[in-house]
Amino acid sequence: xxxxxxxxxxxxxxxxxxxxxxxxxxxxxxxxxxxxxxxxxxxxxxxxxxxxxxxxxxxxxxxxxxxxxxxxxxxxxxxxxxxxxxxxxxxxxxxxxxxxxxxxxxxxxxxxxxxxxxxxxxxxxxxxx
Ligand code: SF4
Ligand code: SF4
Numbered sequence: 001x002x003x004x005x006x007x008x009x010x011x012x013x014x015x016x017x018x019x020x021x022x023x024x025x026x027x028x029x030x031x032x033x034x035x036x037x038x039x040x041x042x043x044x045x046x047x048x049x050x051x052x053x054x055x056x057x058x059x060x061x062x063x064x065x066x067x068x069x070x071x072x073x074x075x076x077x078x079x080x081x082x083x084x085x086x087x088x089x090x091x092x093x094x095x096x097x098x099x100x101x102x103x104x105x106x107x108x109x110x111x112x113x114x115x116x117x118x119x120x121x122x123x124x125x126x127x128x129x
Contacts, residue, residue, distance in 0.1 A: 005107075020034075042088070049093050050115040051080075052115075056098065066092050067089065070082040070087075100121065
């Protein structure tokens, strides 16, 4: 169990310090106590992506584009969003190709069930003149 009170804050590390992800050999898969995997680092998020499974084609564009590895996929299927690490950058929503998008950014306090009720309808393609 990590003692949160004994961890260094970001401003206490020397400039250029390296934070190792794992204790010892990576193969042991034991995360270092400073690794963010055990801590929520999403405090500054203002918007959050909400997922609507209705139109998802499991293309994995969101998974490969997320800079925080916060899209969790299993067997190449969208599984969930890791809200402990998602920073709300919106890239996943930007790259989602479905119509309507299957990931849309909402204010952080919006509940998924309310977002699903407010989901936009399929947009009509504009006819070329
Ligand atoms: S980008 Fe959109 S359609 Fe593709 S897997 Fe992600 S949510 Fe689903
Ligand atoms: S909003 Fe940004 S950080 Fe969050 S899941 Fe989407 S791409 Fe990742």
